[in-house]
Amino acid sequence: MVSKKKIKVLTKRVSVFYGDKQAIKDVNLEIYENQVTSLIGPSGCGKSTFLRCINRMNDTIDICRITGKVLIDNDDIYKATLDPVLLRARVGMVFQKPNPFPKSIFDNVAYGPQIHGLTNSKEELEDLVVNSLQKAGLFNEVKDRMNESGTSLSGGQQQRLCIARAIAVSPEIILMDEPCSALDPIATAVIEELIDELMQNYTIVIVTHSMQQAARVSQQTAYFHMGNLIEFGETSKIFQNPKNKQTQDYITGRIG
Amino acid sequence: MGLGSFCVLIILIATFITWYGNNKALRVNHALGKDLKLPSLPKYYSFYAILWLIIPSIILILTWYIAKPLILDVLVLSFISEDTIKNFSGDPSMLVDRVKSINIERPFPGTDTNLIEAAVYLKKTLERVQTFTFLSILSLGCFLSFIAIKKINPAFRARQIVEKYNVAILLVCSVVAIVTTIGIVFSLIFEALRFFDKIPLFDFLFGLSWSPQMAIREDQVASQGSFGAIPIFAGTLLITIIAMTVAIPVGLTSAIFLSQYSSPMTRSIIKPLLEILAGVPTVVYGFFAAITVGPFLKGLGDVFSLNIASESALAAGSVMGIMIIPFISSLSDDVISAVPQSLKDGSYAMGATKSETVKKVILPAALPGIVGAILLAISRAVGETMIVVMAAGIAANLTANPLEAVTTVTVQIVTLLIGDQEFDSAKTLAAFALGITLFVVTLMLNLFALRIVHKYREKYE
């Protein structure tokens, strides 16, 4: 079983600096295809920073520098010939706070396909939007109000709208940075179910502060501490018998 | 006694009262012995006394200056003999004005001796009355503050009262803003109504011909002049449109570049430069338009055998546009920077390029704010005076051709009011009719724009 897992993302000695401050230190990590990998660790340990390396979102921060290699399908995503635009179409992202554009629900989902020119006709676009909303489990709730503003939805709906927006461009990987931290338990449960379904078609990396959530949704877990990757392995193993003392302390709630 | 010496006197008296009040309070404190003390510091007691000196004085002085013209009228009319009044062709109040305007040392040759005598009498009496009034005011103030000092005793809490008065004074200062607005509205409405007595509102707002200068020669057949303001409104609109055509694209693109593309370093150089552009006084722009841009465009027109007036709307409008650029760019910069980072992140994470993010996410999100900024800029352009006074035409010209000279509301206000004016003529009053139109239009633009911008700020706070 284990040997069959295909590595989707591989990081080699990745370090990230904000100015002089090092936020990630020599991290080597494998992320497997069609699995959910969760990143856990105390606040400020660099989970978001690491996540943002995978779609080069750190490029948008002026003072941020990165060394080492990030490979997707064995291809260096930081090589000069690769346009981040192309990369980000392959690696979608969902943020901590739902951030729908102040546009209609339809336009929110249609945003990606439109800028990338993925569809050739209006019908095709409509199909794609409906399809994405269905995959995100939101279609039934919004099918009568596609022209209303995306910001008029509830928090949980907004987050699913953002997921629909991300999957509309059919990415291979979806990064989620604490996607449920702004949501109530019911909305959280809905999203967690959704993640389970999405796993079939996408590789998912999720940052979370909730041990239960990590345990529920992910197959692999990585524990970060102060920029270091302390421990990485199958979720069940990490939670049942962590090898590292720090990890043990964290998941039992002694630090963090 | 003039206002100057009055002020000097009152300051001297106030200094004395401070000293005296302080002393008195200290003495009372001393008399009360060790355990008992006045409830407030000595300075509050003297401050309290000074309030009694200053506040009544200010009120009375203002009353005096308001009443002065009325007293003048009565004085003059009582002095001049009945016959002179009867012989005078106009209104008696104009006679008073004439007397007031006489320079006693060097009267205009041929002035009625009666009137000169009246002027001399007026000056002397007025001086005497004024001195008397000022001295009475001062004595009253001294008396009141003296009573206040008398009141110093342990049961009297001066600090509370002084602070209450202080708050009241601060309140009055903030009310100055309201008073100014009311002053503007009243002065405009009052004169404008007198204008609309002579010229119907409808003719003013919708008339197609504007030639107020004819009203100067009263003996002429068409002594009324014509006051149809449409050509002026059209000229103002034309110049505003030209200004906006220059300012909006340049201002907006600069704002986008500054907020999205430039490094902090370039930003820190460019922003002050734009601030300089904003700080250049409008006369300077006017001079530039009239001396450099106007002749340049005219010459350019000659090359292409186009007839461009040297005071063309294009010259004034484009320079006005330059003036507005920093206004639009700094307001839009603020507005664009207020768009939350999370929205931009959302767009970049979808794989959008910077320009796509700007065009499809940032600008639509910032649109209300930008519209507000543009409305404020329009209001600025409509009310701008010096550039058009120096570089636009004076004659009303109903045209949409930017190469011709047109005139604007502000130019007309200035031309109607500069130089000698008879205050009752339709010509002078027309300036106020234009003024109130300008005020109402800019007020609406401002209120609307400020509201939009305010709402926008709240949305992203």
Place this chain on the structure above:
Amino acid sequence: MNKNTRIIAESLKKRNRSESTFRLMGLLGIISAISFLVIILTSIINEGKKAFVSTQIKLDIFFDSKILDPSNSGKITEIENANYQTLIKASLLNFFPDVKTRNDQRDLLSMISSSEQENLMRTLTNDISLMNTKKEFWLKSSSKYDVINKNPEMIDFAEEDRLISNQQLFWFNELKKDNRVNFGFNKIFFTAADSTEPEQAGIWGSVMGSFFTLFVTLLLSFPIAVAAGVFLEELAPKNRFTHFIEVNINNLAAVPSIIFGLLGLAIFLNVMHLPRSAPLVGGMVLALMTLPTIIIATRASLKAVPPSIREAAIGMGATKMQTVTHHVLPLSMPGISTGTIIGMSQALGESAPLLMIGMVAFIVDVPESFLDSSTVLPVQIYLWKSTAARGFVELTAAGVLVLLTFLILMNSFAIIIRKKFEKKW
């Protein structure tokens, strides 16, 4: 999946192109804004720097007692009232002996500014021993020659467009050949008030006018605005009335300046009968205009003082009023001063409302009080620009330079204050 990647990869070139076009547009916007600034400044500096010097002509003046004191009385009053023009004329004719007709002589004499007669008189009365001696003088030329001398391209103009005739140009060139023409510092420009003759007009009158006007403005607007700002920010209850005041202030900040002029005309002049053209009235009008700026700056810097300071003071038993006057206000003074200076520099550049209250008069005396008729810097610029004589163009530009210098000084001062006292709480 691969299909999408391919589509995107193919469209990338186009998207990147439109990206750089867009960036370029932004850059163009900035560049044009900056180049407008550069063009305006260089064109004004180019024109204006000429007015700081003026053309001088060297003449040998013989203080002839036969002309100056024909009765040989030796009385100063006699000498003071003598005709010094004749001296200049004699000296010129000495140089150009062939000029015979009265018309030609008059044309020749018009080369020297009429203001020099008085200067000669002063020199002589200060040192009477000069009588019947010959002395070399650099005399100021009249404006027309000055313009030609400063703009050599005008020499090639047709005679009727050139300000001076061919004959006059010939004389002028003769003097030049004899090294009798040069440029000297134009002192009059910095000491005199307006004049009908460009070479005798100066900026000082309007500088003083501006000074008196701004003094009144500062005196009125600063205390009122700070009081209003303190009240609204620190003491006022948040109710409808204070909200209305705020709306009023924000709106006043955007009312066209000329409207304030109309207010001044209708209320200060026509109702209150204050004198026309007086800095007092100008200052009052500008004060009303400047109020909103200072109020807004005051509130902003009060807001920047952290609440902890207020709490500390209140905790010590100070009243609200004492807290504000003893603690909060001093801390926000740098911000308030900066706002005030900026407001003042706006007021210094403002001219439209002053046109309405008669500060556009032609005034030849430097004003000495708040009630003297006067004009201000920007209005003087406007007046000179509206004057037809060619010599005023350079004066206008020089006036602009003086105005801009004052503005730069004021703003740098504001920046220094801001930098020096900038506090991060």
